[in-house]
Amino acid sequence: MGESRALPRAEALCLGPPDWKHACHVLLYAPCPGRLFGKFPLRFAVLMQMRFDGRLGFPGGFVDPWDLSLEEGLNRELHEELGPGAALLRVAEKDYLNSHASERPQRVVAHFYAKQLSLEELRTLEDRATQAKDHGLEVQTGWRRENVMGLIRVPLYTLRDGVGGLPAFLSNTFIGNAREQLIHALDTLQLVPGEQLQKAAYMTQTRP
Numbered sequence: 001m002g003e004s005r006a007l008p009r010a011e012a013l014c015l016g017p018p019d020w021k022h023a024c025h026v027l028l029y030a031p032c033p034g035r036l037f038g039k040f041p042l043r044f045a046v047l048m049q050m051r052f053d054g055r056l057g058f059p060g061g062f063v064d065p066w067d068l069s070l071e072e073g074l075n076r077e078l079h080e081e082l083g084p085g086a087a088l089l090r091v092a093e094k095d096y097l098n099s100h101a102s103e104r105p106q107r108v109v110a111h112f113y114a115k116q117l118s119l120e121e122l123r124t125l126e127d128r129a130t131q132a133k134d135h136g137l138e139v140q141t142g143w144r145r146e147n148v149m150g151l152i153r154v155p156l157y158t159l160r161d162g163v164g165g166l167p168a169f170l171s172n173t174f175i176g177n178a179r180e181q182l183i184h185a186l187d188t189l190q191l192v193p194g195e196q197l198q199k200a201a202y203m204t205q206t207r208p
């Protein structure tokens with residue numbers, strides 16, 4: 001995706017069809033006690049997904065012009081991607097974080113949400129995700145290309161070598177502005193200490 005610019009929700013909603021499409025995605029997270037190897041605090045379980053194209057992104061997708069609201073479209077997409085576990089889940093306007101518009105490769109406004117769950121709810125989602133209509137490539141039909149290869153958790157710690165964990169994770173390939181969405185949410189929701197997050201983001205920007 002080319003450059004994207006942040007814009008207020010009200011302004012973003014003025015960008016309508018046929019010129020603009022709207023997509024909504026959500027970061028789902030839960031407080032997660034415990035330490036990796038008894039040392040590195042896990043802090044939170046944060047979900048992303050491996051997409052059909054090998055890029056990392058968040059659950060969600062395009063909202064249809066006939067959806068009553070962004071949130072209704074997002075909840076419908078979540079049901080398709082996450083399966084029966086998403087019945088537990090209702091993303092609402094209060095969970096909204098930001099919107100970004102980009103012109104290339106197509107005109108898309110990406111709206112982003114974050115929702116906190118209990119660890120038990122998040123585990124149930126993970127357990128049931130393989131029953132979703134969009135899980136795996138075997139159910140791909142026609143023009144739809146929203147298949148999900150699996151949910152993953154984002155490592156929020158940095159290992160002693162300074163690379164393993166979050167810095168290595170951030171050097172993956174992300175769809176659209178998903179990497180920026182992730183970093184912004186980790187910061188705003190204070191899921192990772194500020195200095196550690198800055199270092200991890202900076203390191204992956206400067207690596208060859």
Ligand code: IMP
Nearest residue numbers: 023025057058062108110175176177178
């Ligand atoms: P699709 O999932 O490939 O159909 O993508 C729909 C649109 O949403 C495209 O413009 C993607 O770049 C964008 N997109 C998909 N996943 C994410 C995400 O996690 N964050 C931000 N944009 C995304």
